[in-house]
Amino acid sequence: MTDLAAFYPQHLATLRERADKALALGGYDHLVIAAGLPLRKFLDDQDYPFIASPHFRHWLPLTDAPGSWVVYTPGAKPKLIFLQPRDYWHVVPAAPAGYWVEHFEIVTVREASEAAQHLPVSRSAIIAPVPTLREVEANNPQDVLDYLHWHRSYKTPYELELMREANRIGTRAHRAAEQAFRAGGSELDIHQAYLKAAGAIDAELPYASIVGLNEHGAVLHYTHFDRKPPAQNRSFLIDAGASAAGYASDITRTYAAAGAGDFQALIDSVDKAQQGFADKVRAGQSYPELHIHAHHVLADVLREHGVIKMSAESAVASGVSSVFFPHGLGHPIGLQVHDVAGFQRDEHGGSIGRPEGHPYLRMTRLLEAGMVVTIEPGLYFIDMLLDELRQRPEANQIDWAKVDAFRPFGGIRIEDDVVCTSGAPENLTRDAFAKL
Numbered sequence: 001m002t003d004l005a006a007f008y009p010q011h012l013a014t015l016r017e018r019a020d021k022a023l024a025l026g027g028y029d030h031l032v033i034a035a036g037l038p039l040r041k042f043l044d045d046q047d048y049p050f051i052a053s054p055h056f057r058h059w060l061p062l063t064d065a066p067g068s069w070v071v072y073t074p075g076a077k078p079k080l081i082f083l084q085p086r087d088y089w090h091v092v093p094a095a096p097a098g099y100w101v102e103h104f105e106i107v108t109v110r111e112a113s114e115a116a117q118h119l120p121v122s123r124s125a126i127i128a129p130v131p132t133l134r135e136v137e138a139n140n141p142q143d144v145l146d147y148l149h150w151h152r153s154y155k156t157p158y159e160l161e162l163m164r165e166a167n168r169i170g171t172r173a174h175r176a177a178e179q180a181f182r183a184g185g186s187e188l189d190i191h192q193a194y195l196k197a198a199g200a201i202d203a204e205l206p207y208a209s210i211v212g213l214n215e216h217g218a219v220l221h222y223t224h225f226d227r228k229p230p231a232q233n234r235s236f237l238i239d240a241g242a243s244a245a246g247y248a249s250d251i252t253r254t255y256a257a258a259g260a261g262d263f264q265a266l267i268d269s270v271d272k273a274q275q276g277f278a279d280k281v282r283a284g285q286s287y288p289e290l291h292i293h294a295h296h297v298l299a300d301v302l303r304e305h306g307v308i309k310m311s312a313e314s315a316v317a318s319g320v321s322s323v324f325f326p327h328g329l330g331h332p333i334g335l336q337v338h339d340v341a342g343f344q345r346d347e348h349g350g351s352i353g354r355p356e357g358h359p360y361l362r363m364t365r366l367l368e369a370g371m372v373v374t375i376e377p378g379l380y381f382i383d384m385l386l387d388e389l390r391q392r393p394e395a396n397q398i399d400w401a402k403v404d405a406f407r408p409f410g411g412i413r414i415e416d417d418v419v420c421t422s423g424a425p426e427n428l429t430r431d432a433f434a435k436l
Helices: 008-026 054-059 112-118 142-152 157-182 187-198 214-218 261-279 287-304 312-318 320-324 383-390 393-397 400-409 428-434
Strands: 030-034 069-072 079-083 105-109 124-127 210-213 235-240 251-256 344-346 349-351 372-375 378-380 411-413 416-419
Touching: 008 030, 008 054, 008 124, 008 142, 008 157, 030 054, 054 069, 069 112, 079 112, 105 112, 124 142, 142 344, 142 349, 157 187, 157 235, 157 251, 157 416, 157 428, 187 210, 187 235, 210 214, 214 235, 214 400, 214 411, 235 411, 251 261, 251 411, 261 287, 261 372, 261 378, 261 400, 261 411, 261 416, 287 312, 287 320, 287 378, 312 320, 320 383, 383 393, 383 400, 416 428
Parallel strands: 030 124, 079 105
Antiparallel strands: 030 069, 069 079, 210 235, 235 251, 344 349, 372 416, 378 411
16 A cells, blocks of 8 residues: 555645635634444443544544544644543553654543543534533534535545555455355355455444345345355355445445356346446536436346346336336445435535435435545346336336346346546556456
8 A cells, every 4th residue: 555644644734624614614613523432232231343433534544542532723733632541351542653643732531531621612513423421512513514524525645545445455355255155155154254355353344244145136235144055056246345544445246156157147247337337437427317327228238138128218217127226326435335425415515316216326416526436236136126016017028037037146236436537537446356
């Protein structure tokens, strides 16, 4: 990975400039950001895995600093209130170190409540989960959040380098997962191979991995992990990511077992279509229009492979394409897998609605240079949706024998993380796979 020390000062300068404008917009003097605290399990003495606030991680690469805070006052050096408790029950966070430390004034506290004396609360925009500290009441001002969320869509070179690293880790782990599938592993075996190659535990992944063999590929959010392999491996769908200093990758691939020629041909057609969609991630492109375009192309794929008999236009207009492609084309990605501001109208808030008939699309903005989005078309054979289609007039436009032949394979999804630039897009995922 490129030396992050070269990128971080410009990244921090960008955040300070954005914070200055956001605070002025809201009439505040200080920006106070909580990392947050772990959530306690109900009726238990254990916590859920801790995930630091994305606003906190935006400023510095601390992913495991519960109870810590960032304080920024325009014109002053940013301050980190770092909680390093006296605790022999747990591993205590190490003292801050690295390329970013010199850019912060660091105050270490031993109790979470001690942070309050170092936090300005008067005329402050306090961004924090609720509740955080009894002494500090979060206000999460919407005008400040809208401004910060809007501009978080535009990644700095520092952020892009971390997202490249997240893709490098993710593709390495994906390759190990494919090898485990080819070796006949169970879903749990494959998942464990993925974790080992990523050098991570489940809690360190940006989202719960989807590892589906055969029909399980038709469950969009399948996270069950069968312990035993099926009697026959026909297909494998994996949707799994990785993290680098809190920045996510989100990658999906689908594989056919040896001998599944027709399903492999369908995968190849979806892969070709997906690369075409990724190439359209360019400044000025409407993301909803790209999503609708994807429906037409995928409907042509279904027709080419004999699944439907109707034209692509009829399949999209009637909603038949949505039976086989029932989710959105993708979403913004960055500090969160489904990153903020995908529907936002401008830096002052507002919302841009989804196109009619496409309720699961997660982005409705125009693409602009600096944005990173996923492109994840899919084709699935989902019993519930197919049963509903059988009751509709369009049922006679479906080759049900062909549907039944594909049903045991579950479905196909192929997903890359793609950067919109001022020219040709940068496909972080394909670039990372190419370097393996």
